[in-house]
Amino acid sequence: MKSFSYLALLSAIAPCALAGSGVDGVDVLIDIIQPQNSYPQTSDKLIPIAKPAKAEYEYVIIGSGPGGAPLAANLAIAGHSVLLIDAGGDFGHLRERESPALANPSSERNEVSWGFFTHHYENEERALKDRKLTWLTPDGKFYSGQNAPEGSTVLGNFYPRYGGLGGCAEHNALVALLPSKNDWDTIKNVTGDASWDNTAMRKYLKKVEKVEYPLPEGTEGSHGHDGYLSMAINPAGIPAQDVKLMSVFAGAAKAFGVDNSALTAALNGAVSYAQENSIDYETGLLPLNLTTAMQDAMADMLVWDMNNDDPDRDTKKAFGRLPQHMDSKNFRRSTPRDYVYDTYAAKTANGKRKYKLDVALHTLATKVLFDTTGAKPKAVGVDYLFGESLYRADPRAIHTEDGGVPGTVKATKEVIVAGGAFNSPQILKLSGVGPKEELESFGIPVVLDLPGVGENLQDRLETSVNAEFPTNFTRILSCYYLAADGDPCWAQYVDADNTAAEKGTYASNGVVMGSFFTSSYSDDGEHDLWIGGFPALFNGFYPGYSSNAATVANKNWWSWLVLKAHTRNNAGTVKLASTNPRDTPVITFHNTYEGQTKEEADKDIGALREGMRMAVSFFENIPAIDGAASVFWPPKEVRDNDESLDEWIVEEAWGHHASCSNKIGADDDKMAVLDSKFRVRGTKGLRVVDASAFPRIPGIFPVLPIMMMAEKATEDILGAKNPGHCKPRKNKNKNKLY
Numbered sequence: 042m043k044s045f046s047y048l049a050l051l052s053a054i055a056p057c058a059l060a061g062s063g064v065d066g067v068d069v070l071i072d073i074i075q076p077q078n079s080y081p082q083t084s085d086k087l088i089p090i091a092k093p094a095k096a097e098y099e100y101v102i103i104g105s106g107p108g109g110a111p112l113a114a115n116l117a118i119a120g121h122s123v124l125l126i127d128a129g130g131d132f133g134h135l136r137e138r139e140s141p142a143l144a145n146p147s148s149e150r151n152e153v154s155w156g157f158f159t160h161h162y163e164n165e166e167r168a169l170k171d172r173k174l175t176w177l178t179p180d181g182k183f184y185s186g187q188n189a190p191e192g193s194t195v196l197g198n199f200y201p202r203y204g205g206l207g208g209c210a211e212h213n214a215l216v217a218l219l220p221s222k223n224d225w226d227t228i229k230n231v232t233g234d235a236s237w238d239n240t241a242m243r244k245y246l247k248k249v250e251k252v253e254y255p256l257p258e259g260t261e262g263s264h265g266h267d268g269y270l271s272m273a274i275n276p277a278g279i280p281a282q283d284v285k286l287m288s289v290f291a292g293a294a295k296a297f298g299v300d301n302s303a304l305t306a307a308l309n310g311a312v313s314y315a316q317e318n319s320i321d322y323e324t325g326l327l328p329l330n331l332t333t334a335m336q337d338a339m340a341d342m343l344v345w346d347m348n349n350d351d352p353d354r355d356t357k358k359a360f361g362r363l364p365q366h367m368d369s370k371n372f373r374r375s376t377p378r379d380y381v382y383d384t385y386a387a388k389t390a391n392g393k394r395k396y397k398l399d400v401a402l403h404t405l406a407t408k409v410l411f412d413t414t415g416a417k418p419k420a421v422g423v424d425y426l427f428g429e430s431l432y433r434a435d436p437r438a439i440h441t442e443d444g445g446v447p448g449t450v451k452a453t454k455e456v457i458v459a460g461g462a463f464n465s466p467q468i469l470k471l472s473g474v475g476p477k478e479e480l481e482s483f484g485i486p487v488v489l490d491l492p493g494v495g496e497n498l499q500d501r502l503e504t505s506v507n508a509e510f511p512t513n514f515t516r517i518l519s520c521y522y523l524a525a526d527g528d529p530c531w532a533q534y535v536d537a538d539n540t541a542a543e544k545g546t547y548a549s550n551g552v553v554m555g556s557f558f559t560s561s562y563s564d565d566g567e568h569d570l571w572i573g574g575f576p577a578l579f580n581g582f583y584p585g586y587s588s589n590a591a592t593v594a595n596k597n598w599w600s601w602l603v604l605k606a607h608t609r610n611n612a613g614t615v616k617l618a619s620t621n622p623r624d625t626p627v628i629t630f631h632n633t634y635e636g637q638t639k640e641e642a643d644k645d646i647g648a649l650r651e652g653m654r655m656a657v658s659f660f661e662n663i664p665a666i667d668g669a670a671s672v673f674w675p676p677k678e679v680r681d682n683d684e685s686l687d688e689w690i691v692e693e694a695w696g697h698h699a700s701c702s703n704k705i706g707a708d709d710d711k712m713a714v715l716d717s718k719f720r721v722r723g724t725k726g727l728r729v730v731d732a733s734a735f736p737r738i739p740g741i742f743p744v745l746p747i748m749m750m751a752e753k754a755t756e757d758i759l760g761a762k763n764p765g766h767c768k769p770r771k772n773k774n775k776n777k778l779y
Contacts, residue, residue: 066172068186071585074151074436078523082134083535088206088385090130092427093401093450098124101423101452102459103406103468106208107747108731108754109459110377111249111269114384115755117398124450125381125398126425128405128432129153129205133378136523138211140534141275141367141374141550145579145587146522147212148201155204155434156584157463158197159628161695162635168195170692173581175199185583198695199582200628204435206402207378208461210744214550215365215374217272219246219348220740221355221567221607231707231736234717236753243350245749253369254362256346263350269380270748271368275549277339278542281332283516284312284322285667286576289599290339290553292663293574296655297556299342299360305664307334312666323667326515329542343554355567359557363573365550366744372534372548377748405431405445407622409456409472409727411488418488420456420727424449426622434625443623452726455758457719459731462699466495466615466733467626469703469714474721483620489723493712497704498613499738500630500696502605502649504689505580506656508670513596514576520546551575556655557741560648567607570652571741572659574601580674581695599670601656605649605694606741612636615702628699633691649690650683698743700732718757730754 100116102109105127113125130152132138137147148154158175162168175185176193184193203212222239229237243263250265254274280286287308294301311331315322320331344361351357366375387395410422426445430437458465469475473488475495480487520530533539534547542548556572563569577590578598612631618624634642657680660670672680675693679685703721706713713736715721719728732747739746 066187067580067583068188069583069585069589070178070182070184072182073584075149075585075588077151080136080523082132083136083139084134086382086386087131087133088382088400088402090402091400092404092446092448093124093126093425094399095122095124095450097451097453098122098399099452099454100124100457101450101455102126102457103409103423104208104459104461104464104731105206105378105381105400106203106459106461106731107210107377107744108734108751109457110207110381111748111751112457112459112730112754113398114269114377114380115752116758117384117396119755119759120397121454122397123399125400126404126406126423127206127400127402129203130402130429131206131378131382133207133211133382136531139373140531140547141215141365141372142520142530142547143523144212144214144550145577145590148203149585149587151436153203153205153211154436155202155432156436157200157202157434157625157628159200159630160197161630161632163629163631164635167635167691168197171198172693173198173583173695175583183584185585199584199586200697200699201582202434202461202463204432206381206400207376210366210376211374211378213742213744214552215367216363216550216552216555216742217270217348217366217745218364218740218742219243220743220746223355223565223567224737224739224746228705228717228736231710232705232717233707237717242749242753245752246348246745248752249745249748254345254364257349260346260349264348269377269383270366271375272364273367273369273372274362274364275553276372276542276544277336278329278332279546279549280516280553281335281339282326282329282542283514284308284327285510285512285514286516286553287335288663288666289574289659289670292661293554293556293572293601293659294342294360296658296662297360297558298358301342304335304338304342307338308664308666310334322515323512324515324518347555347557356559358559359568361555361557363552363555370540372544377751401425401427403427403429403431405622406460406468407471409458409468409474410449411473411724413488415725417723417725419725420452422449422451423456431623432625433623438623443621445623455726455728457754458727458729461731462498462702462733463615463626463628465729465731466702467617468622469494469721469729470617471620471622474724474727479616483617485620491714491721491723493704493706493714495615495626495702496712497611497701497736498615498628498630498699499608499611499701500613501698501738502608502632502645502690502694503581503696504603504649504653504694505674506601506603506653506660506672507578507580507674508599508660508672510597510599510670511668514599517546517576517596551577558655560651562644562648562651563607564644565607568741569605569607569648570655571604571606572601572652572656573604574599574656574659581693582697599660601659603649603652603656604741605645605652606738608645608738609641610636610645611701611737613699613702630696632694646687646690649694650686653680653686653690698732698738700738700743701735703729703733704736705734706736719754728754728758
């Protein structure tokens with residue numbers, strides 16, 4: 042395709058996103074309901090829309106994300122009647138959901154995008170300095186940037202969540218990493234419950250995992266091989282076909298202290314051969330047979346298994362490929378949604394449903410019901426509303442009228458809340474469980490005064506270093522990102538005759554490797570910084586960000602993302618905006634100096650400064666093969682001054698791993714919402730199993746820890762009476778794309 046065709050495609054699909062993001066920041070005006078493609082789902086293997094089929098179940102689970110979905114399947118396989126409730130539908134076969142490369146577009150798909158607007162700061166003066174801030178314009182559009190039209194109203198910082206079956210595992214970047222040793226041991230030490238010991242927790246990785254990437258000899262026993270979650274790595278040949286991309290990778294390796302001589306020699310050799318044989322590598326891809334030496338060099342440079350069980354895993358500086366929850370045949374996203382579907386659809390030999398698992402979609406849980414006649418309030422059911430787009434994080438939701446058909450379902454054993462860091466505290470508070478003063482201010486009858494509900498909210502701090510190259514990355518040059526029919530990258534991806542790297546760009550999330558290291562500000566010596574990058578422009582979230590991150594017109598950007606793990610700030614809050622369950626809560630993170638002492642905030646900011654300087658050095662060490670990078674974000678005058686860079690971080694840092702708002706804690710901690718078995722303190726028959734349960738944000742990417750948490754909760758609920766639930770689950774049809 043010629044460049045004018047790319048521009049025409051982009052103009053037709055996302056006209057408001059053409060403004061893009063430049064050196065002065067975001068400047069995007071976009072419709073609330075964005076134009077998008079209308080491709081049907083690639084398979085009809087979907088759970089139909091339905092409200093609860095029965096009036097009573099043993100277990101009712103609210104929320105189908107990485108916590109609730111596997112827990113529901115596990116309990117059903119153990120023989121129990123289970124209802125899994127989700128306010129969205131089943132979009133498990135959207136093209137954007139299936140391809141690892143289309144994670145960003147997936148998060149802004151109208152059918153599944155829940156767009157929360159959060160607040161990094163309560164202080165308005167500080168909040169207004171964020172160059173990604175989003176406003177509602179007088180004519181009903183979203184504007185993000187520093188030049189809002191007159192009369193616009195501040196909304197906050199866009200925080201996309203997945204509003205459908207499977208939760209945020211359906212639209213994330215697929216990175217599935219174990220948390221650090223101290224993440225699990227902290228819970229053990231706080232609660233005195235030895236079952237949270239780091240070594241003991243690894244058995245839950247084995248239960249969920251179906252490892253499909255090469256492991257170092259002798260380490261196979263440390264992984265799972267029959268779980269519901271396929272785990273693979275990006276085919277090395279995909280980046281190796283792009284000379285520019287490999288030069289960026291070589292520069293990062295050199296700056297990180299990794300010997301890149303073999304890779305550079307292989308890269309130079311491939312370029313020389315291409316030049317001598319008139320092979321176009323400047324606007325095309327190297328033939329795969331020319332990349333073998335580069336792939337071999339990459340294998341020697343990269344740590345193959347970032348989920349290893351070495352004692353020094355969390356402290357040793359590492360440059361490695363990233364395990365991802367996808368299969369190694371079709372390179373299709375693998376998630377708990379698939380596990381739920383397989384369990385729901387399973388049949389006995391005579392064709393009857395094998396398990397007592399019902400899934401209620403388009404069903405918004407509005408309240409947990411309690412029997413208050415006993416010594417402790419006991420959860421006995423859930424009120425709900427049945428209807429599409431009822432929750433007002435959905436861009437299609439109606440804000441001027443209340444819709445939905447009300448209903449009630451009973452739970453004879455337990456209600457389990459698994460709505461995530463924002464929605465779980467909201468549903469608890471609407472049900473009368475939370476800080477007494479807040480509940481009374483809304484006229485909500487207090488079932489239990491539990492002051493920690495909605496407190497302790499935490500997130501990562503993340504920034505980016507972005508650069509522009511004089512020529513394009515050839516790896517993505519032919520991709521339309523589904524902006525029009527005939528996308529050659531999609532055709533290559535789904536071609537059944539293609540294997541591994543032959544499947545091309547859409548078989549990879551685009552992140553060749555991750556750099557794991559410890560800043561000088563780490564309290565425990567464990568990794569607290571991660572850098573990963575890809576050929577796109579990404580400097581945070583705002584409505585329309587995905588159209589700018591990967592476009593059909595612009596192919597010469599590169600973004601290094603710098604992620605600060607083990608952030609110290611736990612001052613975030615989730616508070617009710619109203620008693621209407623359709624309304625989103627007020628979410629305030631109180632970032633950096635607003636939520637912690639200057640001494641502690643200085644450490645987090647200082648660590649990110651070190652990470653950003655490392656990312657800049659990645660660009661500075663790129664071998665002179667295909668043009669130098671021009672770093673524009675942050676600007677040079679900011680990058681070169683510590684004080685200016687620190688202020689930039691305070692203004693620009695974002696997060697997308699919200700957690701800890703219903704924390705597990707010690708018996709004598711009045712702010713602890715849960716005990717070590719996920720039970721809501723002071724109640725019976727009520728648990729919370731999701732990201733909100735962590736006392737501190739885990740690891741670097743939380744999706745795998747949440748799935749492991751769901752396995753532990755299964756054991757805690759069933760105990761020793763049902764040992765069969767721990768047997769490996771085999772899903773014979775797991776890897777079929779259609």
